[in-house]
Amino acid sequence: KGIVPISCEEIFKRIEANANKNLHYEVVVSVVEIYNELVQDLLIAPEDRPKKGLDIRESKLLGIYIDxxxxxxxxxxxxxxxxxxxxxxxxxxxxTLMNAxxxxxxxxxxxEFKQVEKVPGDKDxxxxxxxxxxxxxxxxxxGQTGATGDRLKEGAAINKSLS
Structure with a gap:
């Protein structure tokens, strides 16, 4: 098994093992790709995505997030x-020649994992x-991929979006 299944299964095992009735859990997931300097939501069909991609923002309350x-x-x-x-x-x-x-x-x-604890007579x-x-x-x-044109340009710039 890979890291994704192991991590996800462990999250839900721990939720199920919780005996505290005052604790409630919420888990949400999102999936994006970073391609040619654009962030795109992979849970939205390509034809319905904004052409300019999604914006990465920062706030004091939320930290860094994708708007x-x-x-x-x-x-x-x-x-x-x-x-x-x-x-x-x-x-x-x-x-490419190395991978179809x-x-x-x-x-x-x-x-995103949220734990809400009900505190009697106080805020959660x-x-x-x-x-x-x-x-x-x-x-x-x-040289190993046989890439030309767009594939070659993509390969050359593939890690630029990480900075």
């Missing part, structure tokens, strides 16, 4: 896996954690 990203509530690893499968259908891929479906973009799966206590699992784009050596 307008679709967040899907999930209650099991199976639900996360289904969401990942949907996102995978919308990924940007290109064919080489990923041309970095993919980021964000798992809320804790939020985020896990970002990143699948980096393929960056094979140009």
């Amino acid at each position: 307008g990203v679709k967040k899907v509530p999930v209650d099991s690893y199976m639900a996360i896996e289904k969401t990942i499968d949907e996102a995978t259908e919308n990924r940007t891929v290109g064919s 479906t080489s990923s041309r973009a970095h993919t980021v799966l964000t798992i 206590s809320v804790k939020v954690s985020m896990i970002n699992l990143v699948d980096l784009a393929g960056s094979e050596k140009a």
Whole structure:
């Protein structure tokens, strides 16, 4: 098993093992790709996405976040896996000699985990954690891929979006 299934299964095992009736948990996921300096939501069909991509913002309350990203509530690893499968259908891929479906973009799966504790006679206590699992784009050596034209340009600029 990979890191995504192990991490997700562990989250839900711990939720199920919780015996405290005052604790409530919420888990949401989002999936984006970073391609040619643009952030795109992989849970939105390509034809429905904004051409300029999504904006990365920062606030004192939320920290760094992606404005307008679709967040899907999930209650099991199976639900996360289904969401990942949907996102995978919308990924940007290109064919090279080394890989028929080489990923041309970095993919980021964000798992947002919220714990709400009901405190009798007081405000609820809320804790939020985020896990970002990143699948980096393929960056094979140009000579080995047989890439030309757009594939060659993509390969040369593939890691530029990470900075």
